[in-house]
Amino acid sequence: MEILVCIKQVPGTTQVEIDEETGVLRRDGVASKMNPYDLYALESAMVLKEKYGATVHVLTMGPPQAEHIIKEAYMMGADHGAILSDRKFAGADVWATAYTLSQGVKRFCKPDLIICGKMTTDGDTAQVGPEMAEFLGIPHIANVSKIVDVTRSNMTVEMDMPQTVEVAKVEFPCLITVEKGIFQPRLPSYKLKKSTAQLNVQYYAFRDLEDQDEMKYGLNGSPTQVKRIFPPVGNDAHEIWEGDSDTLTNQMFNALMRLKFI
Numbered sequence: 295m296e297i298l299v300c301i302k303q304v305p306g307t308t309q310v311e312i313d314e315e316t317g318v319l320r321r322d323g324v325a326s327k328m329n330p331y332d333l334y335a336l337e338s339a340m341v342l343k344e345k346y347g348a349t350v351h352v353l354t355m356g357p358p359q360a361e362h363i364i365k366e367a368y369m370m371g372a373d374h375g376a377i378l379s380d381r382k383f384a385g386a387d388v389w390a391t392a393y394t395l396s397q398g399v400k401r402f403c404k405p406d407l408i409i410c411g412k413m414t415t416d417g418d419t420a421q422v423g424p425e426m427a428e429f430l431g432i433p434h435i436a437n438v439s440k441i442v443d444v445t446r447s448n449m450t451v452e453m454d455m456p457q458t459v460e461v462a463k464v465e466f467p468c469l470i471t472v473e474k475g476i477f478q479p480r481l482p483s484y485k486l487k488k489s490t491a492q493l494n495v496q497y498y499a500f501r502d503l504e505d506q507d508e509m510k511y512g513l514n515g516s517p518t519q520v521k522r523i524f525p526p527v528g529n530d531a532h533e534i535w536e537g538d539s540d541t542l543t544n545q546m547f548n549a550l551m552r553l554k555f556i
Contacts, residue, residue: 295348295444297339298405300395301332301367301421303360304416328363331411333479334472337407338441340371341477346444348372348514350555351403355383355394368490369482376402376496383500385513387520388417394511397503399430402496407449408469412437420471427469434469435462439476 306327339350352367354360355378363373386394399405400525408430410423420436427434438555439454442461453460454473500511508514535545550556 295342295346295407296351296403297342297348298351298353298399298403298408299332299335299339299367299372300408300410300426301336301352301354301363301395302329302411302414303327303354303356303363304329304414321524326359326362326522327418328366328415329411331413331415333411334474334476335409335411336367336370337477337479338373338472340480342407342441342444343371351375352441353377353395353398353402355386355391355398358497364495365487365490366482368493369484369487370480371483371486374403374496375493377496378498380499381512382508382514383512385516386511387516387518388419388421388425389517390511390513392514393429393515394503395422396426396429397505398498399426400504401498401502404467406466408432408467410469410471412471412473423469423471429471430467432467432469433464435464435469436471437473438470439473441476 303326306325313509321476336350336352339348342348343350351374352364352455353376354363358377358379360377360379362462364372364377367375376398383394390403399408408423408426409437410426413420414422424434435451435453437453437455438451439459440452441451442452444450448463448465449468449470450461450463453462498554500508533549535542535546547556
């Protein structure tokens, strides 16, 4: 079985800058980390690898610094990694991102199963995975909370729906997006860090993709136009209280009342 996990590098801080002209985040040089939801997707792939002997590929789109999360995936057991990196991909909305990733999948590998995290912490759209599947012409299931069974030709999963838990069977090749908590993500292994230090990370630019229509990538290919974007406002307001236990108890009670927590 060939498994592809899509991962993303997201800001690891609220202190981010916005490009005033394009209205998108400036990611170069910003402290970053792997999207937390992608850790569950990666762990799902690792569990399947250990149980069925799968090969795990990881793919991301972003600046060269995104190589860091590919290396992190190697330390968790991934076998191959690639980055889609080109200025022409910058500023993509979910539609253009999904299309670029779908083109990258065709260039990188031929997976039986693509696993994505439910969403990213910098976008919260939960749309890229299903849109990728549509561009690739394969079936997909979102909100997967449990992998029930896997055979040579299909897999059975549980979907966490608003009012029910539904069971579905889907044929390979397919794409699933997994919920937080489907498995407990493992920690990166120092032993794997040493043994995978020589593993290369494949880079793909616009010129490497099959579709060379620039109007389908980045800002050019994004039907969604952001009117205004801004970083979250930090809130470091605090109070320091002093006194005996009765005084502090009253102050705590009054503060909770004032803030309408009680």
